[in-house]
Amino acid sequence: MKARIPTLLILIVSMVLGMLVTLLVGPLPPNARIQHLLVLLLVLLLLATFTQRMLPKPRPRRRTITVIKCLSCDMRLERDFREGDYVFKRVGKCRCGGELYIDMIYDIES
């Protein structure tokens, strides 16, 4: 599939170039010139749509956040997710002496 795209693109581009040359220097009656131009525009439009579809969409970068809370006070802190994190996991002691636990793990676009 991927190998076919450049061939197709080259084909379309050379078609466009050929039409452009015919349009500019070819012996065409005035009526045919307008038709030629319309077809050329249509091909260009198709080409634009085609290339836009073929280009990979940029993936939004994601970040996983771990929210840590204290069982005894309202201390709350956020840090990047680490392997082994899970909700309700005990992760240490708070300054107040209470136990710290993971309250939430969520994903954000960054």
Ligand SMILES: [Zn+2]
């Ligand atoms: Zn605390």
